[in-house]
Amino acid sequence: MLEDRKEAVIGEFSLFDEWLDKYEYLIELGKSLPPFPESSRTEENLIKGCQSKVWLDVQNDAGRLSFVADSDALITRGIIALLVRVYSGCTPAEIAEDDFAFLDTLGLKENLSPTRAGGLAAMVATLKRLAREQIQP
Amino acid sequence: MMNRQDLCARFPQLSDTVYGKRLVYLDNAATSLRPTDVVQTWTQMSLHHNANLHRAVHRTAQEATAFYEQTRDAVRDFLHAGAREEIIFTSGTTAAINLLAFSIGETFIRPGDEIIVSEAEHHSNLVPWQMLCERKGAVLKRLGVDDGGRLRLEDLPALLGERTRLLCIAHISNVLGLVNPIREITDICHARQCMVLVDGAQGILHEPVDVQALDCDFYVFSGHKMFAAPGTGVLYGKRSLLERLCPWQGGGEMIASVSWEKTSYAPLPQKFEAGTQNIAGTPTLRPAIEVLESLRPTEEQAITEYLLDWFAARNDIRLFGLPDGKTAKIPLFSIAVEGAHHEDLALILDKMGVAVRSGQMCAEPLMDRFGVSGMLRASFAPYNTIEEAEIFVQSLEKAIKMLR
Numbered sequence: 001m002l003e004d005r006k007e008a009v010i011g012e013f014s015l016f017d018e019w020l021d022k023y024e025y026l027i028e029l030g031k032s033l034p035p036f037p038e039s040s041r042t043e044e045n046l047i048k049g050c051q052s053k054v055w056l057d058v059q060n061d062a063g064r065l066s067f068v069a070d071s072d073a074l075i076t077r078g079i080i081a082l083l084v085r086v087y088s089g090c091t092p093a094e095i096a097e098d099d100f101a102f103l104d105t106l107g108l109k110e111n112l113s114p115t116r117a118g119g120l121a122a123m124v125a126t127l128k129r130l131a132r133e134q135i136q137p
Numbered sequence: 138m139m140n141r142q143d144l145c146a147r148f149p150q151l152s153d154t155v156y157g158k159r160l161v162y163l164d165n166a167a168t169s170l171r172p173t174d175v176v177q178t179w180t181q182m183s184l185h186h187n188a189n190l191h192r193a194v195h196r197t198a199q200e201a202t203a204f205y206e207q208t209r210d211a212v213r214d215f216l217h218a219g220a221r222e223e224i225i226f227t228s229g230t231t232a233a234i235n236l237l238a239f240s241i242g243e244t245f246i247r248p249g250d251e252i253i254v255s256e257a258e259h260h261s262n263l264v265p266w267q268m269l270c271e272r273k274g275a276v277l278k279r280l281g282v283d284d285g286g287r288l289r290l291e292d293l294p295a296l297l298g299e300r301t302r303l304l305c306i307a308h309i310s311n312v313l314g315l316v317n318p319i320r321e322i323t324d325i326c327h328a329r330q331c332m333v334l335v336d337g338a339q340g341i342l343h344e345p346v347d348v349q350a351l352d353c354d355f356y357v358f359s360g361h362k363m364f365a366a367p368g369t370g371v372l373y374g375k376r377s378l379l380e381r382l383c384p385w386q387g388g389g390e391m392i393a394s395v396s397w398e399k400t401s402y403a404p405l406p407q408k409f410e411a412g413t414q415n416i417a418g419t420p421t422l423r424p425a426i427e428v429l430e431s432l433r434p435t436e437e438q439a440i441t442e443y444l445l446d447w448f449a450a451r452n453d454i455r456l457f458g459l460p461d462g463k464t465a466k467i468p469l470f471s472i473a474v475e476g477a478h479h480e481d482l483a484l485i486l487d488k489m490g491v492a493v494r495s496g497q498m499c500a501e502p503l504m505d506r507f508g509v510s511g512m513l514r515a516s517f518a519p520y521n522t523i524e525e526a527e528i529f530v531q532s533l534e535k536a537i538k539m540l541r
Binding site for chain 2: 018019020023024027051052053072073074075076
């Protein structure tokens with residue numbers, strides 16, 4: 001379930017006191033991201049608003065969404081991996097209605113530079129847009 | 138060089154901590170730290186000498202005007218300008234360049250004229266010229282840099298044509314940290330009746346500037362990059378040229394007399410200082426200059442040599458802006474690290490207390506020139522020490538290890 005996956009991430013994150021350790025964790029998470037399908041590496045899937053490059057694509061498997069993502073920067077890759085892990089398996093409606101408040105709990109936004117925080121906001125906006133596009137009219 | 142204790146007393150931010158670690162501030166090319174002397178002047182001007190300048194007869198206005206105009210004299214001396222009328226106060230480098238782009242454009246530029254801009258310019262010394270060329274149907278030409286980032290001066294004579302009116306160049310590039318040969322450039326350009334504008338945003342903190350020795354027609358810089366208050370800046374221009382240029386903004390102090398039929402403009406320097414001046418900010422240029430001069434000699438040369446040696450020994454790090462026998466370098470280092478993204482490095486260094494810049498540094502065409510998406514930049518100021526350069530190097534090594 002979505003809430004369980006959020007709790008799991010919050011739990012793992014809280015194991016680290018130091019931000020450097022949290023970055024190590026994000027870097028490992030980023031490295032564990034499955035290879036990004038080259039067919040998805042399009043201009044359309046490139047997220048604007050990030051200093052580093054971020055690609056995000058969605059697949060709809062009988063009403064359940066799964067995301068694939070990539071970035072040329074490792075920490076950003078870790079952040080997008082975190083989003084992919086939490087939100088893959090959701091229905092489009094679950095994502096469209098989610099408040100993404102767990103990102104505040106993680107303290108990610110205030111610990112990223114303004115451009116990065118902008119990047120994170122752009123990632124969340126893209127995730128929501130992709131989900132909304134999957135909702136059948 | 139002052140000892141660290143004196144430096145910290147002068148620049149309190151030097152003793153700040155971030156994430157419980159000593160702050161090592163190496164983003165000086167973006168803005169410098171501010172000394173207490175500047176803040177005191179700023180406060181005094183705001184709390185005790187606040188009155189509008191030049192016109193009122195009352196005592197406070199006279200005092201405020203005196204402080205403001207004494208600052209003009211201090212800047213004239215600092216730049217070795219010929220006359221105080223050649224010093225125009227602006228809100229910064231960008232405002233000064235935009236002022237010139239308008240006034241030079243209206244006064245001198247006709248369709249088909251040419252303006253040369255170097256390839257290593259900050260957007261602020263490129264975009265205003267692009268806008269001018271678009272407005273006037275003029276042609277923008279590019280003076281390139283070689284693979285080491287050094288200006289291709291040998292290309293300049295061929296670029297200069299009958300219609301070339303102006304060349305715009307940084308004294309020191311904010312990405313490459315190389316000192317451009319301004320005097321050589323002005324000699325070549327003046328022989329072909331081409332004016333030269335020097336963007337001194339980076340130069341002013343690191344090089345003693347003598348505008349008469351450089352023989353540049355215009356030299357502009359920002360206060361906040363040389364310890365003074367933000368929103369302050371200087372435009373130096375040769376008097377003969379400033380007198381010919383039409384004003385940029387109208388209103389306030391820039392007029393001699395106004396009527397419905399005909400308005401005449403104030404003489405220099407007021408002609409270019411429309412509206413209420415930065416009453417509290419501009420006078421901080423004076424203590425800023427005094428502090429800067431009191432810091433010399435600095436450890437900058439030693440820092441530059443130490444880091445040049447260190448980077449030269451790392452074949453996994455590409456350094457942009459390589460000095461040679463002819464071209465000097467200031468302690469400003471933009472690099473690309475193999476297998477480590479500039480943004481990751483900056484983010485990790487931040488958590489170690491080291492403040493550096495990552496990204497395109499307001500110089501996208503230069504990033505394209507070198508085929509990179511961005512760079513990591515560490516830029517030192519005259520108050521930085523070898524010890525801080527060592528902390529930077531140790532932190533960078535750790536950050537690289539984390540990312541591989």
